[in-house]
Amino acid sequence: MNDTRRTRAVLGILLLISLAMITIDYRGGDDSPLRGLRSFGEAIFGPIEGAAAAVVTPVGHALDTILGSPGAHRRINRLERENQRLREQLRAQQIDKTRAEQLNRLLGTAGLGRYRIVAAQVISAGEGVEETVSIDAGSTDGVRTDMSVITGDGLVGRITQVGPASSTVLLATDAASAVGGRLEGSGEIGVVRGTGRRSGSSLTFELLDSTVEIKPGQRIVSFGSQGDRPYVPGVPIGTVTKIERTPGSLTRTAIVRPFTHFTGLDVVGIVVAPPKKNPRDAVLPPVPKTSAPAPPPKASSPPPSSPPAAPSAQSSASAESTEPTESPRSRRPRRSPRPGD
Structure with missing residues (x-):
């Protein structure tokens, strides 16, 4: 009983000392008086911690993989089923759209022929x-x-x-x-x-x-x-x-x-x-219209010729001056012939 009380007392004292050291180190920051002690502890226990992590981490990952594998497979299967369902819906929508178009054309043809x-x-x-x-x-x-x-x-x-x-x-x-x-x-x-x-x-x-x-x-x-x-x-x-x-x-x-x-x-x-009356050519689709060729451009007509200008007075005078005139010598009276000529 005494040993148990002594052990508890020692553990309590050690716990109080640890808490006090943690508080002092935390409040001191980089200027903590326990900085050297902390560095000493890291130098001693750091390699041990790294070695323990190197051993424990793969084991933990393996355990996570083993324990989580069924759930991951279920999620993968669920996603694959969802993708397949979405693809089928898309395909069905496309097929339904195509069939709806075909049905519309069919009803149009039946309406034209009265079938x-x-x-x-x-x-x-x-x-x-x-x-x-x-x-x-x-x-x-x-x-x-x-x-x-x-x-x-x-x-x-x-x-x-x-x-x-x-x-x-x-x-x-x-x-x-x-x-x-x-x-x-x-x-x-x-x-x-x-x-x-x-x-x-x-x-x-x-x-x-x-x-x-x-x-x-x-x-x-x-x-x-x-x-x-x-x-x-x-x-x-x-x-x-x-x-x-x-x-x-x-x-x-x-x-x-x-x-x-x-x-x-x-x-x-x-x-x-059947129709009550023969539809003859009414069900045939309309013949596509071809664009008519553009008419050829019209030939430009020559400008109307201007009427001949009236002759000017100067030109009339020159025309008159060009006419032959009788010389004064020719206007002299002719001598009557004398006897013996």
Whole structure:
């Protein structure tokens, strides 16, 4: 018991001395009377402290890494998920904007032609011999076989198979596709056929009358089928780019560039009710106006010639002076001839 009290007393005294020395050293600053003692302590205990830090610091960092690794991984995973979500939102916004533009064009085309449509989206492209796509509209949406399919740009094809929630569309570019077409303006009819290629010049147009003149730049619309199925009239098909002349053939064939971009189909419309009146060329986009050449500059007319000036008195006098006058000798009377002359 006595040793415990003595130990406590010694510790208390040492603690008071330490506090007093700290206070004196702090208040003294650079002029502290304990400056030498402080320098002595730093010289002795500084290397020991540095060695202890060199050993303890890596261990502490390793422990922090081990203990904090799960939390860091969770934060990294959370940030990666957040970035992925933001990228998907941005992509979805861009896709929605593009689809909204396509839908607006589709509704504009349907309004011009007075077509009643059901909008749908292409969900897959067919693989095999036929060129087809699948859309997310079916019999529950009023879709039936042999209905025309269009976009805001022009004709896509016709419905060949119908399910409850999806349908199959045979594209106009398929080699087995044949659509009645009509030339803009003239009304001459022919058959538009697919060539089996979705890109480039993928359609041909055969005129029924080989004597009809056809030239590049003319546009073609659908002629329409009997009962408006499978093709309704007035749907833009494409523009003539080249004329092929086959010797001995009874028809004339033209290469047609389609209005529809078949390799980028997304939003389409199924015509569930045809127009009451044939729209003819009303659905075609307006022809871009070319600027008329400036008229040539008018040639400047020469200045009007001034009337001849009246002769002056001096010039009249000089003119009169130039006239021949009879000399005085010539004015003398002639002598009459004498006899014998």
